[in-house]
Amino acid sequence: MAEENNSPVLRKLAEKFGDAIVSTHSGFGDDTAVVRREKIVEICTFLRDDPDLRFEFAMDLTGVDYLGEVPRFEVVYHLYSMEKKRRVRIKSRLHEEDPTIDSVSSVWPGMNWYEREAFDMYGIVFRDHPNLVRILMYEGFVGHPLRKDYPKAKRQPTVGPVE
Amino acid sequence: MTDLMGTKRRGGKLDLQAEPVILNIGPSHPATHATLRFIAELDGETILSLTPEFGYLHRCFEKESESHTWTQVVTYTDRLNYVSPLMNNVGYAMAVEKLCAIEVTERCKYVRVLISEISRIIDHMVCIGTNMVDLGALTNFWYFWKPREEAYMHLIEPLTGTRLTTGYTRIGGMQWDLPEGWVQKCRDICRNVFLPAIADVNALLSKNRIFIERTMGVGSITAKDAIAMGFTGPCLRAAGVPLDLRKDETYLVYDRFDFDVPIGEHGDTCDRYMVRMEEMRQSVRIIEQALDQLPGGPINVDDTRYVLPDKQLVYTNIESLMQHFKNIFEGIHVPAGEVYSATEAANGELGYYIVSKGGGGPYKIKVRPPCFNMFQAMPLLCEGQMIADLVAVLGSVNIVAGELDR
Numbered sequence: 001m002a003e004e005n006n007s008p009v010l011r012k013l014a015e016k017f018g019d020a021i022v023s024t025h026s027g028f029g030d031d032t033a034v035v036r037r038e039k040i041v042e043i044c045t046f047l048r049d050d051p052d053l054r055f056e057f058a059m060d061l062t063g064v065d066y067l068g069e070v071p072r073f074e075v076v077y078h079l080y081s082m083e084k085k086r087r088v089r090i091k092s093r094l095h096e097e098d099p100t101i102d103s104v105s106s107v108w109p110g111m112n113w114y115e116r117e118a119f120d121m122y123g124i125v126f127r128d129h130p131n132l133v134r135i136l137m138y139e140g141f142v143g144h145p146l147r148k149d150y151p152k153a154k155r156q157p158t159v160g161p162v163e
Numbered sequence: 164m165t166d167l168m169g170t171k172r173r174g175g176k177l178d179l180q181a182e183p184v185i186l187n188i189g190p191s192h193p194a195t196h197a198t199l200r201f202i203a204e205l206d207g208e209t210i211l212s213l214t215p216e217f218g219y220l221h222r223c224f225e226k227e228s229e230s231h232t233w234t235q236v237v238t239y240t241d242r243l244n245y246v247s248p249l250m251n252n253v254g255y256a257m258a259v260e261k262l263c264a265i266e267v268t269e270r271c272k273y274v275r276v277l278i279s280e281i282s283r284i285i286d287h288m289v290c291i292g293t294n295m296v297d298l299g300a301l302t303n304f305w306y307f308w309k310p311r312e313e314a315y316m317h318l319i320e321p322l323t324g325t326r327l328t329t330g331y332t333r334i335g336g337m338q339w340d341l342p343e344g345w346v347q348k349c350r351d352i353c354r355n356v357f358l359p360a361i362a363d364v365n366a367l368l369s370k371n372r373i374f375i376e377r378t379m380g381v382g383s384i385t386a387k388d389a390i391a392m393g394f395t396g397p398c399l400r401a402a403g404v405p406l407d408l409r410k411d412e413t414y415l416v417y418d419r420f421d422f423d424v425p426i427g428e429h430g431d432t433c434d435r436y437m438v439r440m441e442e443m444r445q446s447v448r449i450i451e452q453a454l455d456q457l458p459g460g461p462i463n464v465d466d467t468r469y470v471l472p473d474k475q476l477v478y479t480n481i482e483s484l485m486q487h488f489k490n491i492f493e494g495i496h497v498p499a500g501e502v503y504s505a506t507e508a509a510n511g512e513l514g515y516y517i518v519s520k521g522g523g524g525p526y527k528i529k530v531r532p533p534c535f536n537m538f539q540a541m542p543l544l545c546e547g548q549m550i551a552d553l554v555a556v557l558g559s560v561n562i563v564a565g566e567l568d569r
Contacts, residue, residue, distance in 0.1 A: 028261060028502045056390050059505070060514050062529040076516065078503050078531070082390075082406050089503060110393030113539045121225075136218040136568060145226055152230055 007031045009053060009088050017043060022093075032089040037075075037101045040092055044107045047079060047088070055079035055088065058104070061114035063122035067148035072096040073124060077104070094124060103129040121146035183211055186550070190219045194297050194554045197564030201541070201553065208549050213542040217567055224569040228528045232494025233259055233334055236525065241328045243530060243566040246289045247282035247509045249319070251566075252332040257414065258504035258515035259334045262497050265469060269458045271336050272415045276453050277349065278331065279415075279506075280446040281318060284357055285311045286509035286561075287397075287439040291364065294436070294558030298377055303364045310352075310360040317348050334495055335470045336463030346454055353447045361443050369440070375433060382544040382556030383431035392543065393536040396511025398560055401438045402430030408507035420452045432559040469495050494523025510534050510561055532566035 010024040013033050020039040025032050035043050047055040060078040071093040079088050092101060103126035105112040115126040116135040123144040126132055134141065143150055189200035198219035204212040224243065228236045240255040241248040253275045260267060267275075292307035315326050321342050323329040331338050368374045384394070389402040399406055407424040409417040425441035427434025463470040467486045476483035499521040505514040511533030518527040537560040544556050 027500055028264075030501070030503055032501075057395075058393060059395075059512060060503070060516060060529065060531040062516060064518055064527050076529075078514065078516065080512075082404070082411070085411055087503070089501075108393065109391050110536050110539065113535065136221045138218070145223065152226060 009047075009086060012050070012052060013043070013047075016046060030087065030089055032091060034091045034093065037092045037094060040090075041102045041104060041107065043090065044077070044079075044104045047090075048107055052084075053081060053086075054083045055081045055086075057082060058108035058111050058114075059087075061104075061111055061118060063118040063124050063146070065122060065146065065148045070095070073099050073122060075101055075118065075124060099123060100125040100127055102127045103132075105129055120144070123147065188553070190216075195557065195562075196293055197562060197567075199538075199557075199562060199564060199567075203550060203553070205550060208551070210545050210548055210550055210553065213545050213553070215538055215541045217538065217564065220564040220568040222569065224530065225528055228525055230524065232523045233497055233525065234490075234494060236528065237332060238328070238330045241330050243532065243569065244286070244508065244510065244513075244563045245327050245565045246563055247286035248327055248329045249278040249323075249331055250282040250286075250506070250508045251513065252330065253279055254504070254506040254508065254513045255515055256332040256334055257506060258502055258517050259497060261502045261504050262500055262517060262519055263334065263469065263495075265335050265464055265466070267336060267464060268461050269416075270340075270460050271462050271464075273453050273457050274337055274341060274462065275332070276415050276417065276420075277450060277457075278322070280450045280453070281314060281349075283446045283509045284443050285314050287443050288360075290509075290558070290561040291436060291439055294432075294555070294561075295368070295374075297554045297558045298374070300368070300374065303367055306360055306363050306367070310356045313352060313356050317352055318345070321345060321348075333463070333470065335466060336461075340462045346457065349450065350454055353450050357443070357447055361440060361447075365440060369437070378432040378436065378555060378559070380429065381432045381548065381552045382559065383429045383434075384540065384544060385430065388540075388543065389430055392540045394511070394540070395536070396507070396509070396533050397438045397442060398430070398435055398537050399511065400425065401427035401434035403428055408505060408512060412505070414506060416453075417449075419456065420449045422446075422448050432555050435559040496521065496523065497525075505531070508533055510537075510563070510566075513566075530566070530569055532569065534560065534562045534567050538562050538567055 007026055010031050010033055014021050017039060020036045022034040022036060047053050057080040059080050062076050064074040064076060066072055066074060073094040075092050077090040094101060103115055105115060113135060115129055116132060118124045119126060119132050120134045120137050121144055141156060184205045186203045186205050188203060189195045190198045200216040202214040203210050224239050228239055237252055237255060240251040243251045288307040288311050292304040296304040320326060323331045384402050386402045386404050389399050390404060403426050405424050405426050410424055422445045425438050427438050471490055472483040472486050477487045497519045499519050501518045503514060503516045505512050513533055514531030516529040517525055520526045545553050
């Protein structure tokens with residue numbers, strides 16, 4: 001359950017979703033809510049459509065690999081409300097054995113490629129994504145390069161011309 | 164909303180039962196100005212579907228930064244948007260300073276505004292210049308290339324020692340203060356180089372019938388779609404949304420200047436051009452006000468935990484020598500935590516998400532490159548239009564592969 005806080009966004013989220021909000025904080029002035037992954041689409045739709053919140057912009061989405069911690073992965077969303085001039089960060093933790101979360105590309109179409117990038121770099125699978133394929137790396141690349149256990153100096157053969 | 168990406172086709176039915184032609188454009192093509200690739204499905208000259216592809220310039224910025232110190236990463240940020248590197252440096256330094264809770268000095272804030280606005284002007288000049296050269300208007304390219312060159316020669320090179328890979332900011336300040344005579348030179352360049360060049364191109368293009376018919380209604384996007392696709396910067400403002408972080412989430416000292424945020428109406432190539440032209444004039448206004456108000460005093464914070472100690476002290480005093488050594492080899496110590504910091508770069512919102520676990524280097528850095536969203540929307544902007552318009556649209560949304568691929 002979320003602790004008491006002064007941010008109207010986090011308070012509203014905690015009221016509405018209760019146990020789906022794992023924790024909240026406003027460290028360094030950035031409002032942050034850690035949420036359960038099952039509810040991510042519901043929470044994002046609420047954040048976008050609620051008249052008091054109006055987070056119409058999804059600015060950024062990325063993964064983070066906390067190797068050695070359980071759960072290992074984290075998906076981080078950065079939202080911006082032009083109307084309310086506010087930002088919020090939504091995070092969700094994913095276990096190494098099952099790094100899947102629902103896609104929010106139906107909520108913000110602009111998140112489509114960000115999710116592809118998180119898949120490419122971390123191997124996080126976004127359910128119901130329209131086209132979840134590699135984006136920066138090439139087809140045939142093995143592994144996910146931004147994982148902490150992917151060696152920085154590792155070399156892979158470059159692919160030849162496409163047949 | 165879901166049909167924005169993917170399958171939506173505005174081209175209509177095929178003529179004469181002909182099979183669509185698949186055309187590959189890039190990755191090395193003179194009109195892409197970077198290593199970008201498109202696969203276009205054509206019916207005659209009409210684009211039925213467009214698949215953008217990139218990643219050819221991926222240099223592992225995020226992976227590399229995880230094994231470098233905080234200050235070393237500044238060097239990498241130059242190589243994101245290499246058309247306006249100074250701005251990327253500023254955005255990064257501000258993100259780390261947010262994590263360290265450093266308040267930079269007044270003079271430093273003004274210098275950061277100055278270099279950001281000079282970068283914005285030359286970035287817009289490159290964007291419009293190359294966009295026009297793709298449309299056959301070569302003269303404008305030279306009219307904008309010369310002032311850009313003068314800015315490099317007389318402002319950026321004397322300031323940073325280099326042209327493109329500037330690396331001028333530091334955590335807690337700048338590499339060094341402005342050189343002698345720079346302020347006067349900056350005033351001179353703004354008055355006598357930037358403004359006449361903008362006026363020249365304006366006279367050649369803004370009422371030019373060929374240009375207007377070539378760009379009006381080409382690659383247009385509605386405000387609603389632009390917001391849904393995460394557009395920011397001039398491309399969003401061209402669609403009529405007055406979002407500018409310098410006003411809406413004011414940072415540094417932007418609240419002390421009087422400037423306007425131009426917006427367009429149709430979000431097409433013509434509006435994007437008009438918005439950029441006006442933004443350059445507004446940037447000149449900001450620079451002139453900043454030069455008038457430029458305060459004296461130190462450029463760096465007085466805290467050797469973040470800023471290298473004075474050279475004189477390093478040579479004469481053991482504590483300063485040790486501090487210098489530790490700052491260089493271990494890196495400055497940044498508290499554990501996570502921040503997201505955004506600035507209004509030339510292309511839109513440039514965001515840095517930084518995770519620190521304490522110690523001398525970042526645990527993770529994610530850059531939100533502004534042109535990522537614009538490139539993603541290329542199918543939306545181009546499908547149903549002519550293949551020749553692809554080149555016009557691509558130039559006008561200003562894709563810089565350095566920040567797109569990182």
